[in-house]
Amino acid sequence: MRRIFKHTYLRQRFFIVLITIVLGFLASFMVKDVFGAFKILFYLFVLLLIIDLLLLYGSKGQLVGKRLVPDKLSNGDENQIEIELSNEYLFPIGVKIIDEIPFQFQKRDFGLQSHLVSAESKSYAYTLRPTERGVYSFGNLNVFASSPIGLIARKYTFDNAHEVPVYPSFLQLRKYDLMAFTNRLFQYGLKKIRRIGHTMEFEQIKEYIPGDDIRNINWKATAKKNQLMVNQYQDEKSQPIYSVIDKGRVMKMPFEGLNLLDYAINATLVISNIAIKKHDKAGMFAFSNKVENRVVAERRSSQMNLILETLYNLQTNFVESDFGRLYVDIKRNIGQRSLLLLYTNFETLDALHRQMGYLQAIAKQHLLVVIFFENTELTSFAEKKAENVRQIFEQTIAEKFVYEKKLIVNELQKHGIQTLLTKPENLTINTINKYLEIKARGLL
Incomplete structure (x- = not known):
């Protein structure tokens, strides 16, 4: 019986009926003729309560x-x-x-x-x-x-x-995995990149079909076969693609629930998968005051699981990131020219200038892409209509910081460093576009 009452809860309807009966009994003291009716209602209420208990506990169902x-x-x-x-x-x-x-x-x-x-x-x-x-x-x-x-x-x-x-966002990985290898790319924001020339990696000689580049006609093979033959080229394969994640305090800033580190982690997972599907070698590492969480760029079947598990354990710390140590580690451990996708954040030109020497040194040996973030909250605030002098002052300061982001882009490009300034929510798609652009133009 104790077990039954422990798992029995009185519903709102029970209290409504009970209160109605109690009020009826109180009213019957003033109107004697209704006492009998409310007495019958009370017995009916008790009977229904017993039946309700029997239905829920006495029957065999559950x-x-x-x-x-x-x-x-x-x-x-x-x-x-x-x-x-x-x-x-x-x-x-x-x-x-x-x-x-x-x-x-x-x-x-x-x-x-x-x-x-x-x-x-x-x-x-x-x-x-x-x-x-x-x-x-x-x-x-x-x-x-x-x-x-x-x-x-x-x-x-x-x-x-x-x-x-x-x-990290494996649902996003599946979505872009499908998009990257179907004809639905452009519906989701992926840009069509015009291919400049072709890479030098020869694949095969094949028969000419309408639409093939006539500049690739192989005249010797054409003479032997007595029909037009063309050289077919393919993107260079097995190029190392490293995602380099800054996990210092600048990546702790939150946008729409996720901090910048998690946006970078989700993008790293997607771009690593696409690189492997494009026959490149994908790897990653993270740094703050030291370099760690390293996955050497490979194209083996277990590579994505290794990257996923490494990203799962990645956490932000609150120290200043050491770009000098990053440069030394890259010089020591990455001998082959590689594409380095560096996820970090610069809010001011002064912050960039402190690290510019190291970024230039890295860019001499590798193709470096510095990826950092727009402050979307500041941008939205700066675009609002000011209603008083205080808001005008605050929006002027906000516009200064928004403009400084553009100056950072110009400063990096002036020194020959590839740059991507993106909203956090567009990071993954913009990173894919950048990777495909680099592959199409043969920059690596």
Whole structure:
């Protein structure tokens, strides 16, 4: 009996009926003729309560449920969580679902309500968008079932408590993996890059078909075959592509829930996968006051899993990044000319000038692309209409910082360093465009 009451909850309808009966009894002291009627109502209420208890606890039926969670969640994306319920009662029931989702989401009013007829099974789905990597703990799945009478509800607890890791955005990786090798590229913002000439990597001699570049006609083969033959070239393969992630304090700045480090991590995962699919070698490393989290550029089958696990454990620290140590490490450990995609952030020209010497030294040996971020909040603030003198002053300061970002781009380009200034949310697509542009123009 104690167990029954422990899992029984009084519904709002119960209190409404009970309060109505109590008020009726109080009113009957003034109007004697209605006392008998309310007495009958009270006995009927008790009878219905007993029947409700018997329906939920005395019958053989029950409610069966479970939560379906992916093995891992994708950071910064909407991840679908499913709840499956089956009504094994002989009558329809109402259900209220309260799922104990991880505390990181700070959703304290989460709940779903529905109805299930007898022998019916239903699936309910909701989405969660994590903004931090790490382990997330789900609690129990609590479901309250009520009969058609609806005075009480029986609590079912499905012990699905378990932990789920949140990894860098593998959903984004799958999306761009499909886009990069279909004809739907341009629908998602990928630019069509005009190919300048061709690379020097020869693939084969083939028969000429309309549309082939007539400059590639192989006259010796044409004479032997007595038909037009052309040389076919392909992009140079097995070029090392390194994502270099600054994990110093400048990458802690948040935008739309994610900090800049996580935007860089998600972009690194995608560009590494595309580089491998394009037959290049993908690698990565991170730095702040020292260089670590290194994955040597390779094109083996296990490379993406290795990069994913390394990115999962990457965390920002609050120290000043040492570009001098970065230069020494690159010179010592990367002998072959490589494409270095450096994810960092510069807010002022002074910050850039302190590191310019090291960036120039790196760019002499490798193709360096400095990728940094627009401050979208400052840009939005600067574009608002000012309503008083104070706002005019604040917007003037904001415009100065926005303009200084453009000066940083010009300063880097003046020294022959490739540059990409992007909004955080457009980082991945713009990085892909930059990589494809470099490959098309044979810059590496």
